[in-house]
Amino acid sequence: MVSVFKGWPVAGRAFWQPTSHSTSEASSLSMSLQEHGLHFFRSAVARVLPGPMLKRALVLEPGGCPRLVLHGQPFELRRNLYLVGFGKAVLGMAAAAEDILGDYLSRGIISVPQGIQETLQHTGRRVILLKPQSRIQVMEGAKHNLPDRAAMKAASAIRNLAKCLMAEDLLLVLISGGGSALLPAPIPPVTLKEKETITKMLASKGATIQELNTIRKALSLLKGGGLAQAAYPAQVLSLILSDVIGDPLDIIASGPTVASSHSTQDCFQILAKYDMLNTLPESVQSVLSGSVTGCATPKDYSHVFNVVIGSNRLALEEAKSQAENLGYLTMVLSDAVCGEVSTVAHLYSLLIQLICLSVTRVSGIDPLKDKVKAALFNLEAQLAIPGLSCMETLKTLQEFQVERPVCLLAGGETTVQLQGNGKGGRNQELVLRVAMELHKTKSTEGGSFLEKYEVVFLSGGTDGQDGPTEAAGAFCSQEMVAEAEREGFSIETFLRNNDSYTFFTQFQSRRHLLITGLTGTNVMDIHAVLIRARSG
Template sequence: MVYVLKCWPVLGRACWRPSSRSAGEASSSNMALKEHGLHIFRSAVGTVLPGPMLKRALVLETSECPRLVLHGRPFELRGDLYLVGFGKAVLGMAAVAEDILGDHLVRGVISVPQGIQETLQHTGMREMLLKPQSHIQVMEGAKHNLPDREALKAASTIRDLAKGLTAEDLLLVLISGGGSALLPAPIPPVTLEEKGTLTRLLASKGATIQELNTIRKALSLLKGGGLARAAYPAQVLSLILSDVIGDPLDIIASGPTVPSSHRVQDCLQILAKYDLLNSLPESVQTVLSSSVTEQSTPEDYSHVYNVVIGSNRLALEEAKRQAEDRGYLTVLLSDVMCGEVSTVAHFYSLLIQLVCLSTSRISRNSPLKDKVKEALSNLAAELEIPGLDLSDAFRHLQESQVEKPICLLAGGETTVQLKGNGKGGRNQELVLRVALELHRVKSTAEGSFLEKFEVVFLSGGTDGQDGPTEAAGALCSQELVGEAEQEGFDVEAFLSNNNSYSFFTEFQSGRHLLMTGLTGTNVMDVHAVLIRARGSL
């Protein structure tokens, strides 16, 4: 059976209503860990849907002098009100914004993923769709989250709207994850194809989102504050749904309403790091060497007000509440989990081992525990996850008894260094690598302690799309690889070809895939580890 989550439009209503049972009643049920994990994941996504977040952030006050109030800060409407937006969650944000703004909205243009209107219509998520007589023009593009000609047309239309504004006008900008791909406007003579090729090369070599966006901004008319410059002297209010670790305004969607701090030297260092300096197209060399990327004096952005209205932390806090309601001792590790998937998978494997060793009466004082703890501490230091305090986490876990189930939560975004030509995504590859790591431990003589526990690991993208696939992610138990090998699957071969999606599709008919469809939001990924002693529930 495939885990298909179909209830996005009725979140908070019948099929997704939180259980009314007490924590004790919930924890004594026979619900499988996988079902708990699925509930925790969809609850996390549900709390960061665009509608509720926008309504909390934006208010229109009508009086003799109407004004918009954004997070408590008022802005008078002296002239016309316009709206632009770009990102995976922007369609739902725009629908709610237009309801709030009413007749004050003169015109809007939004750039959204290819096919999202049809998908939301098909799944019954009509509250994320614009009304038939909407003043907002919807332009779809960036299939598979890659810039294309359709997204380029949308970016040009948005730029033209912004350039026509006056000092009396107000521009509301809606930004969410996927905004970079949906707002491509390369600086001539760079072509869309040349910019895309360079970005893909960097991504395939493991470049971070920060590095990718530095290059994107240097080659873009609208990123790196370009949209704000185009809209000057109009007042610009930017509402941002963050899909970047740490919520840095200049990185989310490559910062179209935030001044860029990059310099030519920064770009050259990144390109040199990934051995691409000698293979740059002539057009890219021309732009990087021009004065466009070097501002001699700081620009005035006093006409811009940027606010983050939703983030990964918000999703994780809801996930924590749901896990605790179901009787789990829950620890929120970090909302800035990052790193290459193989390294992060090893981190989670060690973490799972240490939790099991720490909660097992038989192995609690085992020398193996100290060995695993040291390895985990060293790896955590290598990953350099801000705010990650494993000592504090394990102080909380010491409260647990063998019978108490444990839930560990984290969020962020990993990277994949492409070595093959398979089909997959960072979440699916992370899950499969965690499963392989646990299998290898279980196969050793000292790894038998894992048999005493049920373990489920889940990783899913909150946007419902993991890489160029229709899956949001996947989940696994520690038995997955063993079961796959019995059916003739070579898991390591799938991983070496970056072919995790094909594995999960072929193995047990896709049973371990998370299939949500596009969710209408995007705040990076959610990771959940669920552990309980066998027979404890």
Template structure:
């Protein structure tokens, strides 16, 4: 964990560790570091791919599925974390790995070298070919070429082969293979217009599958009759296998009526390119759609927001907190999400007379931000018991991917803006020692177009901003959270881990000290 912690810990705290008790700020960063470390690509592979002797590999950890090794393993991969995944897979499989192709973001190998992440780079004489593409996270000619190489490799396999498929966030842009005669640009235009019109991720995926060779189970189909094992780092709420990188190893029915209905709903059917209409015309009608036998495919999620929260919970316990995991699926507008965390903090510290009113508001907000009512009841019950039984400090953990309504032109991201808004919600607690502390950070280490992953804050945010003549409301209106935190107290609130080499969405940490109380 040292390589992650050294980047997340603010240096001034390191010098103080031996002389005084760790601050809540520091402990929040420790918990976040544990979450990020748990979903590092090499660690995730190591925990899910185990050699037993020379001829057997176990997939999925203890009690997982066994596969025979006989110099018959090929690897393909696509995504932002795939290079590190492939490096560890090659180390584990050794000579049984006979070749492969991975599609990774443009410039990632040089970036890893610059950041000293040599353990995530393939050895010099690796049998795995690395192809970079998708500059600015958009499908391009380079990523299409890589996808075509992956398709050729998969199509040449036999029933004696094992295809290891490595998938992480960003994989969809790195695996573009439109069905002929559709061009890459035509496919991009269709999906962009759908997104701009407000299509859901499920609707976008329906159309992508219909227009793609490899998405929607196409890669698994190409590899048939070889055995296919997909190891997946999920960056999607709920870990739906058909949505992560558009589900290249998850076969689903694609029917003409469903795709046409989506295009018609958003007024794009008549204006669709002739090539798109031609491909859609080849699709089977709904009643004739058949789902192909998938016995040769094993999909395993090896890293997710839930995994990150589990490890964060263990670290919180080590640091003296009673950990409670709220949900890995927090979504919706950051204003509603920040209000929810503010209410939970107040509920945890309120007198019995006020708790019923606060609980009702918490339950109402939960529906807006993707948190199940049962989870809210469970967390509030635990907070109530902690308060009444004097359990001590509490750590509420959650994750997901909230959204920000852009109204300005400032620099920032959803995590920094969420932290700002939670800081405002915490006004009324007695700062700084008795105030709850909140941290929001992106596990990919980059929150919007900034060097920060997020920020940590408490009830002193508003008062400190006033002392420095920083208008919090104006910064929020301009979506300029990074500039705000950079100026506030010399930037010490920012969480800047650097390149994390992974991504399982965001982690939210609310630390409530046993002495917390409101004015």
């Protein structure tokens, strides 16, 4: 564990473990907004750790007629229980499942990210690791969250296990974010390399996770319900940790146990949207065209029971509870924030401005307030983020007292349209863009109202990894850009090159980076806006 500034846990102590200090200590005036924000983030992650979530959802009832109870639904056990899993959080889920199931578990195979066992061992997260005598085989792959031959080998082993099951067998399937890359099984003649190339091209053009997984499903033997069909007629129980906005079962990990709700025509529309139809490999054209003209019979999914056991909403509700305990006027804006990072950053900037303007006791600011409000509502309509209502937020803020701090929480997953070749992730770039927006506002005529308030914005991935970096995300104050420019940094240059991580590592000794290490869970990102009046 890396300690990056005062208030972080010391090295060797798990970032997500509950702290020993009381609520009154956490709310001490000596604590900064950054420390409060990190407390909320840590609490949110702790609420969705895979082990505790799985143990809340899955219960073993031993006895003469042992049963496995999943969310109140009982399933009879005859020592015929098998387990498969894939995703960034599956290692911890599998360890918890084996603790529950004991000798009833016959065999298991899980596909997890390359190097995760060594990393967790090194950072003291042994509770997530399987015991030496485990009946579950761990296979690592998908380095940098991209499908590779190691992940393909794991997918093949999982498929072979599923295909050998009989009607009296029961298959427990553990699914979390990252599962798509960890379960690659392209339909011949599509090769793994061709599928990887298409995925990388779509991602670089700003495709959403929904669009990426729609394409993945159409080209896969196991996604889009393929695993459930391979396991038929065995009973399939699927426990899902959602990392997708709205928790759509057929999109999370590309829906290996769910009938696809997308047609091949949807795939062609996505590829056309990103101008990729004319560059498709012949094999991909063949598979997609074959799906269009084929007359496949409807598949039976009555043997499948899918349950979402954890989501971004659960994490946000825990953060909200913690913030309210510390005296913040707290609102969850949405758990479905999406859109290109520059647009989302502008939304947050306008919202911060409007909150500060709404409580500023200065004459002559009404025209500026009306201008910001109009811009905010127009942008809200443009983004169409589910659950977001700036009008409702403003109504709630009418209760706001100058001496009472505000905490706005949101979750979801933004997208970055790559223009440069720098190093970063969507959370770090979002934070840097919000900082730049606030800096520009302060530099304009009438922008001095922001000086009356402390403002901190935090954005972090709950899995502990933001893009190909060691950071989960970052945070900023409204003074950060001015301080960086005084030290000779050109923020615009870093943003043009998508190089947010490089900026944060060079500026003020990494003090603005959010570094947690791998958390063992994955429910998208957490955003937090914290505002309070300056003392004096």
